[in-house]
Amino acid sequence: MPLVRVSVAQDIYNEHLQRISDAIHDSMVTTFDVPAKDRFQVLTRHAPNDIICAPEYLGIPHSGRVVFIQITCNEGRTLDMKKALFARLASSIEAGGFIKAADVIVSLVEVKKENWSFGNGAAQYAP
Amino acid sequence: MPLVRVSVAQDIYNEHLQRISDAIHDSMVTTFDVPAKDRFQVLTRHAPNDIICAPEYLGIPHSGRVVFIQITCNEGRTLDMKKALFARLASSIEAGGFIKAADVIVSLVEVKKENWSFGNGAAQYAP
Amino acid sequence: MPLVRVSVAQDIYNEHLQRISDAIHDSMVTTFDVPAKDRFQVLTRHAPNDIICAPEYLGIPHSGRVVFIQITCNEGRTLDMKKALFARLASSIEAGGFIKAADVIVSLVEVKKENWSFGNGAAQYAP
Numbered sequence: 563m564p565l566v567r568v569s570v571a572q573d574i575y576n577e578h579l580q581r582i583s584d585a586i587h588d589s590m591v592t593t594f595d596v597p598a599k600d601r602f603q604v605l606t607r608h609a610p611n612d613i614i615c616a617p618e619y620l621g622i623p624h625s626g627r628v629v630f631i632q633i634t635c636n637e638g639r640t641l642d643m644k645k646a647l648f649a650r651l652a653s654s655i656e657a658g659g660f661i662k663a664a665d666v667i668v669s670l671v672e673v674k675k676e677n678w679s680f681g682n683g684a685a686q687y688a689p
Numbered sequence: 690m691p692l693v694r695v696s697v698a699q700d701i702y703n704e705h706l707q708r709i710s711d712a713i714h715d716s717m718v719t720t721f722d723v724p725a726k727d728r729f730q731v732l733t734r735h736a737p738n739d740i741i742c743a744p745e746y747l748g749i750p751h752s753g754r755v756v757f758i759q760i761t762c763n764e765g766r767t768l769d770m771k772k773a774l775f776a777r778l779a780s781s782i783e784a785g786g787f788i789k790a791a792d793v794i795v796s797l798v799e800v801k802k803e804n805w806s807f808g809n810g811a812a813q814y815a816p
Numbered sequence: 817m818p819l820v821r822v823s824v825a826q827d828i829y830n831e832h833l834q835r836i837s838d839a840i841h842d843s844m845v846t847t848f849d850v851p852a853k854d855r856f857q858v859l860t861r862h863a864p865n866d867i868i869c870a871p872e873y874l875g876i877p878h879s880g881r882v883v884f885i886q887i888t889c890n891e892g893r894t895l896d897m898k899k900a901l902f903a904r905l906a907s908s909i910e911a912g913g914f915i916k917a918a919d920v921i922v923s924l925v926e927v928k929k930e931n932w933s934f935g936n937g938a939a940q941y942a943p
Contacts, residue, residue, distance in 0.1 A: 603868040614730040622808040652810030670804035677924035681876040683906030741857040749935040779937030797931035
């Protein structure tokens with residue numbers, strides 16, 4: 563895995579959302595030791611009142627065009643890898659247009675390797 | 690952070706959902722040591738058959754009008770803080786109408802402080 | 817608890833989705849020490865481009881008809897229980913039609929027992 567949940571405002575164009583999806587996957591492959599084939603994402607679009615982001619937090623202003631990226635992944639990545647992932651996500655998503663780097667919000671949820679099944683009822687990552 | 694996912698039945702009025710959103714945030718600020726500006730929520734509405742809640746569990750009856758609140762937050766809150774949050778969520782949401790205290794279902798997912806980025810590609814909470 | 821999030825393609829029939837929901841709950845009751853009354857699920861349907869699954873990963877081919885099952889549950893289940901759950905989920909969902917065993921993707925997120933409220937503002941599982 564990881565399993566990635568991406569939440570955006572519903573006025574996004576399909577093309578922009580596709581670029582965000584690609585940028586997330588590329589960022590994980592490049593910085594987070596995720597195999598290129600390991601892509602599992604759920605993208606959801608929300609009415610403006612249903613995706614709520616602080617107008618400003620920690621000195622960073624947020625527009626109405628935010629993206630929330632919640633990544634469930636295996637535990638064990640270093641802090642440096644997490645920092646590299648965050649940096650890459652923000653820059654590559656901004657490069658795709660529509661979303662600014664300030665509006666890329668990321669949450670990591672770490673789990674044990676044995677907590678996944680990738681099909682056929684097996685625990686492929688279990689020891 | 691936290692990042693809060695709120696799931697409700699689709700027949701809820703916008704005004705009630707807004708009150709629930711406010712009640713959740715106020716509860717977290719009041720009992721859970723969350724800064725007032727730290728508000729990140731995704732609200733989703735579901736057809737009756739797509740949000741499934743036990744009619745009764747642990748002696749508590751549930752109606753079709755439930756709210757599931759899943760909060761991803763930093764680890765480290767005490768049990769007393771969690772109890773205070775649960776109590777405040779139930780009472781303040783019920784006070785807003787539409788949802789009864791019995792139908793406020795809460796799930797906490799705790800993560801490391803370094804697992805967040807609040808924009809601009811930085812790990813703002815990392816040591 | 818657990819709290820189960822089920823994500824499928826939007827072309828699924830209601831009847832099939834209902835069977836998947838039942839199969840998931842039955843699997844958890846049978847293999848994962850979940851009480852029969854303890855059923856909390858959110859089912860979501862997604863456009864084909866919004867639920868993204870690797871065409872193949874770890875040698876397992878995936879069709880466009882995948883189901884992602886993310887289960888937030890208490891920590892403490894053994895690896896054998898997890899393996900039994902995965903196996904049962906895949907076989908029972910495939911038996912219901914529409915989804916093949918290869919396309920049953922499962923993610924477990926484990927939390928502390930004290931991290932739940934099942935209504936009325938109490939932490940029913942806390943020590």
